[in-house]
Amino acid sequence: MSERQAGRRVTIKDVARRAGVSVATVSRVLGVSNYPVAAATRDRVMKVVRELDYVTNAHARSLAGGGTPTVAILMNNITGAAFAHVAKGVEGAATLRGWLSLVGTTGDDPERELALVNAMRQQGVAAVVLLGGAYDRTEYQTRMGRFARSLDAAGSHLVLVGRPPLEGDVPATTVNYDNEAGAYAMASHVLSAGHRRVLVLPGPAGLTTAQGRLKGARRAFDAYGVPFDPGLVRHGSYDYEHGFSAVREVLARGADFTAVLAGTDVVAAGATQALKVTGLRVPDDVSVAGYDDIPLASHVTPQLTTVHVPYEEMGRVALRAVADRRAGDVLAGPGAGRPAEAEHLVLGTHVVVRDSVRPPRPGR
Amino acid sequence: MSERQAGRRVTIKDVARRAGVSVATVSRVLGVSNYPVAAATRDRVMKVVRELDYVTNAHARSLAGGGTPTVAILMNNITGAAFAHVAKGVEGAATLRGWLSLVGTTGDDPERELALVNAMRQQGVAAVVLLGGAYDRTEYQTRMGRFARSLDAAGSHLVLVGRPPLEGDVPATTVNYDNEAGAYAMASHVLSAGHRRVLVLPGPAGLTTAQGRLKGARRAFDAYGVPFDPGLVRHGSYDYEHGFSAVREVLARGADFTAVLAGTDVVAAGATQALKVTGLRVPDDVSVAGYDDIPLASHVTPQLTTVHVPYEEMGRVALRAVADRRAGDVLAGPGAGRPAEAEHLVLGTHVVVRDSVRPPRPGR
DNA sequence: TTGAAAGCGCTACCAT
DNA sequence: ATGGTAGCGCTTTCAA
Numbered sequence: 001m002s003e004r005q006a007g008r009r010v011t012i013k014d015v016a017r018r019a020g021v022s023v024a025t026v027s028r029v030l031g032v033s034n035y036p037v038a039a040a041t042r043d044r045v046m047k048v049v050r051e052l053d054y055v056t057n058a059h060a061r062s063l064a065g066g067g068t069p070t071v072a073i074l075m076n077n078i079t080g081a082a083f084a085h086v087a088k089g090v091e092g093a094a095t096l097r098g099w100l101s102l103v104g105t106t107g108d109d110p111e112r113e114l115a116l117v118n119a120m121r122q123q124g125v126a127a128v129v130l131l132g133g134a135y136d137r138t139e140y141q142t143r144m145g146r147f148a149r150s151l152d153a154a155g156s157h158l159v160l161v162g163r164p165p166l167e168g169d170v171p172a173t174t175v176n177y178d179n180e181a182g183a184y185a186m187a188s189h190v191l192s193a194g195h196r197r198v199l200v201l202p203g204p205a206g207l208t209t210a211q212g213r214l215k216g217a218r219r220a221f222d223a224y225g226v227p228f229d230p231g232l233v234r235h236g237s238y239d240y241e242h243g244f245s246a247v248r249e250v251l252a253r254g255a256d257f258t259a260v261l262a263g264t265d266v267v268a269a270g271a272t273q274a275l276k277v278t279g280l281r282v283p284d285d286v287s288v289a290g291y292d293d294i295p296l297a298s299h300v301t302p303q304l305t306t307v308h309v310p311y312e313e314m315g316r317v318a319l320r321a322v323a324d325r326r327a328g329d330v331l332a333g334p335g336a337g338r339p340a341e342a343e344h345l346v347l348g349t350h351v352v353v354r355d356s357v358r359p360p361r362p363g364r
Numbered sequence: 365m366s367e368r369q370a371g372r373r374v375t376i377k378d379v380a381r382r383a384g385v386s387v388a389t390v391s392r393v394l395g396v397s398n399y400p401v402a403a404a405t406r407d408r409v410m411k412v413v414r415e416l417d418y419v420t421n422a423h424a425r426s427l428a429g430g431g432t433p434t435v436a437i438l439m440n441n442i443t444g445a446a447f448a449h450v451a452k453g454v455e456g457a458a459t460l461r462g463w464l465s466l467v468g469t470t471g472d473d474p475e476r477e478l479a480l481v482n483a484m485r486q487q488g489v490a491a492v493v494l495l496g497g498a499y500d501r502t503e504y505q506t507r508m509g510r511f512a513r514s515l516d517a518a519g520s521h522l523v524l525v526g527r528p529p530l531e532g533d534v535p536a537t538t539v540n541y542d543n544e545a546g547a548y549a550m551a552s553h554v555l556s557a558g559h560r561r562v563l564v565l566p567g568p569a570g571l572t573t574a575q576g577r578l579k580g581a582r583r584a585f586d587a588y589g590v591p592f593d594p595g596l597v598r599h600g601s602y603d604y605e606h607g608f609s610a611v612r613e614v615l616a617r618g619a620d621f622t623a624v625l626a627g628t629d630v631v632a633a634g635a636t637q638a639l640k641v642t643g644l645r646v647p648d649d650v651s652v653a654g655y656d657d658i659p660l661a662s663h664v665t666p667q668l669t670t671v672h673v674p675y676e677e678m679g680r681v682a683l684r685a686v687a688d689r690r691a692g693d694v695l696a697g698p699g700a701g702r703p704a705e706a707e708h709l710v711l712g713t714h715v716v717v718r719d720s721v722r723p724p725r726p727g728r
Numbered sequence: 729t730t731g732a733a734a735g736c737g738c739t740a741c742c743a744t
Numbered sequence: 745a746t747g748g749t750a751g752c753g754c755t756t757t758c759a760a
Contacts, residue, residue, distance in 0.1 A: 058486035059423040060753035103467035122422035269663045424737035
C-alpha cells in the first residue's frame with residue numbers, strides 16, 4: 001500500500017501519469033459506458049488504480065455530467081419503526097439500481113424540513129422522498145407545492161409517502177396505503193366480534209393519518225348500526241405514553257368499554273399496559289387492536305391483532321416510481337419539457353388477526 | 365414564481381446577470397465567510413436569489429474548495445432500534461454543526477460494505493461511521509485496517525461505534541460502551557436476587573458484542589461462586605425468534621432454570637413470550653433480564669429490567685470526535701501531516717431495574 | 729483506439 | 745467594495 005501525503009486525494013491525473021496514458025483514457029476505463037479501450041491499456045490502468053487506491057471524485061463527476069443518481073429520504077424521526085421500514089424499502093431499491101440514498105431527519109420542524117429540502121436540491125438529488133402523515137392546513141399545501149415546483153425546476157422530483165396527494169396541479173408523486181379502508185376493516189373486525197362500547201385513540205388531531213383512521217372506524221360503526229360515542233374518542237400523540245394515559249384517564253372517569261381501537265401498535269401497547277396495571281386482562285376483559293403491524297406488534301403479549309401496512313413495499317414503490325420517471329425523461333430526451341404530471345399510487349392494507357381481540361364476555 | 369425551462373438548473377451566472385453584478389459578488393453574498401459586500405448589493409442579490417429560487421450547486425462548491433462537511437453512517441440494518449438511536453445521535457450532532465449526514469445500510473454483506481465505503485470516499489465525506497458489533501476474525505482486522513488507511517489517505521476518517529478498537533497503529537477512532545461491565549452488573553443483579561440456575565443467551569457466537577456480554581456474565585458467576593453451566597448457554601441471533609425458540613428448546617429438554625440473561629431486549633421479549641406460552645409466569649416463576657434498554661424494553665409486560673446503553677450519546681460523541689479532529693487539522697494547517705492517531709472513547713452502562721427480575725420462589 | 733481540450737458551477741486569489 | 749479569472753477533477757466532444 002503506497003504512502004501518500006495525507007489529505008491530498010489521488011486524482012485521475014495521478015493515475016493517468018503513472019499508467020502512461022491520458023486522463024481521457026482513464027476516464028473511459030472507469031466510466032459506466034463501455035467505451036472501447038484496448039485490453040492491455042485497460043489492465044494497465046486498473047493496476048494503477050488498485051496501487052493508488054483511487055476512487056473517482058463524485059463531485060467532479062457529477063459536475064461534469066456523469067454522477068450517481070441519489071435519492072434523499074426525509075423523515076421526522078429515524079427511530080420510528082414504520083418510517084425506518086419505508087426507508088429500508090427505498091434504500092434497498094435504490095441500491096439495487098446503483099443509486100445512492102441520503103437520509104435526513106426533520107424532527108417535526110418545518111424550518112429544518114425546508115433547510116433539508118434545499119440541501120438536497122443543492123446536492124442535485126434525483127428525488128426527495130418525504131415520509132409520514134401531515135397536518136392538513138392550507139399552509140402545508142402551499143409549502144409542499146413550493147417544494148414540488150422548486151425541485152421540479154431543478155430537474156428533481158418530490159415524492160410524498162404516507163400522505164394524501166396534494167391539491168391542484170402539483171408536480172409530485174404520492175405513494176400511500178389505504179389508510180381508511182384498513183381502519184374500516186379493523187373496526188369491523190372488532191364490531192363483528194360483538195363489541196359495542198369501544199374506546200378509539202386515533203392519534204394526533206389534525207394529522208391526516210389519524211383523520212383517516214378515525215373516519216374508517218366511524219364508517220364501520222355506521223355500517224354496524226352502532227352509535228358512535230364522541231366521549232369515547234381521545235386524540236393524542238402516536239406514542240406509548242398516550243396510549244397508557246388515555247386508557248387510565250378514561251377508566252378513572254368511570255367510562256365503560258370492552259375494546260380499544262388504537263391509532264398505532266405503539267399506542268396499543270401503552271393501552272394494553274394501562275389495562276393490565278388496572279387489573280383488566282387483555283383480551284379476556286378488554287380487547288385491543290393496533291395499526292401498522294410493526295415488529296413490536298408480535299413482540300408484546302398478547303400479540304396484537306392489527307392492520308398490516310406494507311411500509312417497506314411503499315418505499316420500494318416510491319423509488320421505482322421516480323426511477324421510471326427518470327428513464328422516461330431520458331427516452332424523451334433532455335428538455336423535452338414533459339408536463340408536470342402527478343402520479344398517485346395506493347397500496348392495500350389488511351387485518352392481521354392475532355391474540356388481542358376476542359368477543360366481549362357475556363353480560364358486558 | 366418564475367417559470368424556467370424544466371431540468372436546467374439556475375446557476376450563479378443567471379443570478380449575477382439578473383442582479384447586474386459579477387459572479388464573484390454573488391458568491392460572496394451567498395458564501396459562508398462574511399466577506400464585506402455593500403448592503404445595497406447584498407439586498408439586490410438576495411432578491412434575485414429568491415426570485416429565481418436559486419441554491420448553490422453543492423458539487424461545484426465542493427470541487428472549488430468550499431462545501432459542507434458530511435458524515436456517512438453505515439449500518440447493517442436501519443430498522444434495528446439500537447442502531448437507529450446511534451444514527452439519530454450522529455445526525456443530530458451533525459446538523460447542529462451544519463454538517464450533512466448520509467445513511468447507508470450494508471445488510472451484513474461485506475461486498476456492500478466495501479462498495480459503500482468507496483462510495484463515501486467518492487463523496488469526499490469527512491468521516492465514515494461504522495455501526496455495530498463485528499465478527500472478530502483476522503480477516504476483519506485486515507479489512508478495517510484497509511478502510512481506515514484508505515479513508516485517511518483521502519483526508520477522511522473512520523469511526524467504529526460499538527465495536528472494539530482495531531489492533532496495531534490504525535488511523536481510526538473508536539466509540540464504545542462498557543459492554544462487559546454492563547453484563548457483569550446485570551448478571552450480578554440477577555445472582556444477588558438469589559438465582560443460581562440461569563439460562564444465558566449471549567447472541568451470535570463470534571460477535572464481539574455477544575462475547576463481551578458472555579464474558580461479563582461469566583465473571584459475575586465467578587464472583588458469586590456460582591458454577592457456570594455450559595449447558596445453559598445458547599448462542600443465536602439477536603432477534604425475537606431466537607429468544608423464543610431457545611427457551612422452548614431448553615424447556616423441552618427438561619433443563620431447569622429460574623432466570624434468563626438475554627443478549628438484547630428483543631431476545632428477552634422472545635424469551636418472555638416462550639415462557640408465557642409454556643405457562644410460566646414472568647417474573648413470578650422465571651426472571652428475565654435484557655440488554656440495550658431500547659423503547660421496547662418498557663413497552664412489554666412485564667417491563668424489562670435491562671442494561672442501559674447510551675446509544676444516542678455514542679452517536680453524538682462519535683460526531684464530536686471527528687469534528688474536533690477536523691478543527692485540529694484546520695488549526696495545524698493543511699498538509700500538516702498529523703500522525704495517524706487512534707482515539708478510543710468508552711461510555712458507561714448501568715442496570716435499569718424494572719419488573720422482570722425478582723428473587724426465585726422459595727424451594728426453587 | 730487514443731489524446732487534447734472545452735467546459736460543468738463554483739470559490740478564491742489578484743487586481744482595481 | 746467589486747470584477748476578472750484560474751483552477752477544482754472529471755466527462756465528453758472533436759481530431760488524429
